[in-house]
Amino acid sequence: MSDVLHRKPASSPRPACASAPPGGWRGDLPPPAGTTEPLVRDEDDGGVLDLVELFFFAYRDFVGDADRLLETYGFGRAHHRVLHFVDRRPGLSIAALLDILRITKQSLNRVLKQLLDAGLVEARAGAHDRRQRLLYLTPRGEALARELATLQSERFRRVLGDMPPPARDAAADFLFAMIDADQRARVHDHLARARVRDGLTDDAP
Amino acid sequence: MSDVLHRKPASSPRPACASAPPGGWRGDLPPPAGTTEPLVRDEDDGGVLDLVELFFFAYRDFVGDADRLLETYGFGRAHHRVLHFVDRRPGLSIAALLDILRITKQSLNRVLKQLLDAGLVEARAGAHDRRQRLLYLTPRGEALARELATLQSERFRRVLGDMPPPARDAAADFLFAMIDADQRARVHDHLARARVRDGLTDDAP
DNA sequence: CGCTATATGTCAGCTATATTGACATATTTC
């Protein structure tokens, strides 16, 4: 069985103590008898619920790093997402960004306006279609975007021990499979475009 | 290299078409030249950024199922979290719940009051310490909690192909490692308490 | 017995992020 699920918390740098957690969630263990439910769960949620919770905790800490940094700049998660995706795909149109973020243009606009005003993002009219406003990061926007990206990348690097391809692939496959089946093509397409941007393509003829 | 990252999106049930995505994020590819940045990223973010984004998309879809169901009940994510953790650890105290959720008591109280009023959660005074209000789900609360849990569990089951222990362990280890090092002991402790509740302990005497 | 600490509730006001609906403008396309 999984280490995570059974060994005493001896995983990270001196996890203090198993019976009395460090900063410690309070203990209030024994249900005072007379609960309305059975002692053992009927069907499903054997140990899978552990995964559900681990995903919750992992994501929270994953975004926590960036949140803290953003606070010092007076920005929030919404700004982070815009910076991130514009950094990944410079020249992204508003419509494309809306499609990625799945928010309304009104929501995006508030945040985007702040980033434009702060001089972190720049919008240029599209060359072919002048109705479009294509988004780019300014050097300062890039600096922040990369500072944020580094925080999050480093967590992955730590976890996957500096990325031996098989480990990285396993994680990527797992996360990709967690995405809604009908969204995977879109995500795949997005990643491909980001890779083109990075000059890392090898599909090219 | 990873399937996810290189094969044409032929992963899920008929992903439509690679060059023109199904519901399709818009395409606006070639940066109109004259960008301020280099063509290839300096140091870090090789392919790790893909993982960062996959984590983002995966989490969004992961909570999306539950969000949709909750909407039909007029509840939100905050209610979900309370239902979930009370279901996992019946008899949880307010303080313990606050420690897990990492929100203020004021934030919790608004949501909790609604759940109490709706008759999904019940609070009983602690037997030993009568100041405490220990939380339990009513049968109706349990029903909703499990409906939600099932949605999320099923996603994991689908992904990890009905949970052969090694796959489940790998996922659990990966997610656990993504958690802040100084939080792992607490999470571990929480999982242990949940497991005790489920009568699945084998650490016993 | 009182004093203090703890567990919890509550009022009031603020912020960030999202929503809907309606309407305005510029540009492309047919």
Place this chain on the structure above:
DNA sequence: GAAATATGTCAATATAGCTGACATATAGCG
């Protein structure tokens, strides 16, 4: 020239979080 598209904007609303201040009940201690 009309219709469709890409975008911006105003206004109202909801959710989920926050801070600060203050109230109450119970526990624990000397």
